[in-house]
Amino acid sequence: MKYVIFLGDGMADYPIETLGGKTPLGKANKPNMDALCASGETGLVKTVDDALPPGSDVANLSVMGYDPTLYYTGRSPLEALSIGVSLKDSDITFRANLVTLTDENVYENKTMADYSSGEITTAEAQELIAYIKEHIKLPNISFYGGTSYRHLMVWDGGSKNVTLTPPHDISDRKITDYLPKGDGAEAILDIMKQSYALLKDHPVNKNRIARGLNPANSLWIWGEGTKPRLSLFADKFGLSGTMISAVDLLKGIGTGAGMDVLEVQGATGTIDTNFDGKAQAAINALKRGADFVYIHMEAPDECGHHGDLEGKIKSIELIDEKVVGPVTDFLKSTGEAFKILITPDHPTPIRLKTHVHDAVPFVIYDSRTSHAGGSGLSYCEENAEKTGLFISPGHKLIERFLGE
Incomplete structure (x- = not known):
């Protein structure tokens, strides 16, 4: 059968x-x-x-x-298995989407224009994630490249006691009311803000804009979880x-x-x-x-x-x-x-x-x-x-x- x-x-x-x-x-x-x-x-x-x-x-x-x-x-630890990330019991995993936010000066006032950055290619995304890894270096926090807009952040010693919103739930909405809340929220928001500063003028995104495509100009952190069994x-x-x-x-x-x-x-x-x-x-x-x-x-x-x-x-x-x-x-x-x-x-x-x-x-x-x-x-x-x-x-x- x-x-x-x-x-x-x-x-x-x-x-x-x-x-x-x-x-x-x-x-x-x-x-x-x-x-x-x-x-x-x-x-x-x-x-x-x-x-x-x-x-x-x-x-x-x-x-x-x-x-x-x-x-x-949680969602992200299952994706960690696919990427081949070996998790410890103390690790908290997060999805790190490459998203398109609008260009207001204040990060908190931006709008979720595209949760998938126009279905960015994996090759382009890997270049952006590598750039993030090179410039955002924090104790016990690591980034891993996945497929298209879907990527991973692992925080050794992080907390699951945090409220995070899936980006596909807030398409075309201002992100003001959907920013991280709870344990580690300030650090997660800071990562998101740093990523915007790094990515908005990256050559990959300039090239995408020139081709009429949405830029992958920010990480959006969500989908917290622990080691699956x-x-x-x-x-x-x-x-x-x-x-x-x-x-x-x-x-x-x-x-x-x-x-x-x-x-x-x-x-x-x-x-x-x-x-x-x-x-x-x-x-x-x-x-x-x-x-x-x-x-x-x-x-x-x-x-x-x-x-x-x-x-x-x-x-x-x-x-x-x-x-x-x-x-x-x-x-x-x-x-x-x-x-x-x-x-x-x-x-x-x-x-x-x-x-x-x-x-x-x-x-x-x-x-x-x-x-x-x-x-x-x-x-x-x-x-x-x-x-x-x-x-x-x-x-x-x-x-x-x-x-x-």
């Missing part, structure tokens, strides 16, 4: 008036997902408890069968697992879970990612004997954060055409029994540009039984709700998926 999860990050949404009351999932042309839904079962799953932040960290842990109330220690996926479920993702968060979860984490050339986490490469990587992993493959695709979430409705619909269609279709066709061609799970991790509604706690629609397709009595429905939030099937807490979904 083979098991494949297609995870469309942030794919769920709210009904949109300009789409005739449909969601992007309901509007998108996605024949492969719809066929699997019609022949399988669909329902809603509550991936994030209301007491926890509705981030991709919590939600993906949940989908993978790890109860976030037991395993979640995930149990091995193989020990929990008796399956050899493979993780395919462009983002360090999912790579870190896969690494912590002892899964085989694959690198796909051209995988960016945006709508321009190498979808074909992700599909082929999954097929190759299955050919090599992997029992369980988790294919994470970030593009719908990024489009949601940017309020890009057209892009979100297109990203769903690309996932369907270039990933779900080819991988499903391969599984059918082998003659071996298989199960497929399709789900978002959380909604990222276009109108809000950030994550919410709402339940998300899932599909489970079983090649042995689904032909006989499926839902007969296309895949969308409305149809999933119609079935009355509701799973909570979210980490129980994998038990239904992996169960015989």
Whole structure:
């Protein structure tokens, strides 16, 4: 038996008036997902408890069968695993985004113009992070380069008793009310201010501005956490697992879970990612004997954060055409029994540009039984709700998926 999860990050949404009351999932042309839904079962799953932040960290842990109330220690430490940073028990980790702030003279009066600095390239970002490391030297604080705008700060002896705001939650808002508060807040804010002074006129940013792109002119510190302790996926479920993702968060979860984490050339986490490469990587992993493959695709979430409705619909269609279709066709061609799970991790509604706690629609397709009595429905939030099937807490979904 083979098991494949297609995870469309942030794919769920709210009904949109300009789409005739449909969601992007309901509007998108996605024949492969719809066929699997019609022949399988669909329902809603509550991936994030209301007491926890509705981030991709919590939600993906949940989908993978790890109860976030037991395993979640923060977002940034999972990314540290991906980057290869060895953490001590005394370390507090932080996400250090490269963001675009407006140019008011007083830092506190600036606005969050772009939480991703126009999806800055990893090569450009690494040059900026190297410059930060060269010029911001503080006792017990280290910086590490990640992918695109996503980077890491580690503070040995720091505190988690701090209130920090994800930058994607405050797009187009003044940062005044969202600056660090709590233990170490003054030091963190000072780092952010220093980074702006260093980066605003850096050659990389001058070049980006000349090309009409947003400059990565400040660090934004958030996502505090401590050393993660995930149990091995193989020990929990008796399956050899493979993780395919462009983002360090999912790579870190896969690494912590002892899964085989694959690198796909051209995988960016945006709508321009190498979808074909992700599909082929999954097929190759299955050919090599992997029992369980988790294919994470970030593009719908990024489009949601940017309020890009057209892009979100297109990203769903690309996932369907270039990933779900080819991988499903391969599984059918082998003659071996298989199960497929399709789900978002959380909604990222276009109108809000950030994550919410709402339940998300899932599909489970079983090649042995689904032909006989499926839902007969296309895949969308409305149809999933119609079935009355509701799973909570979210980490129980994998038990239904992996169960015989």
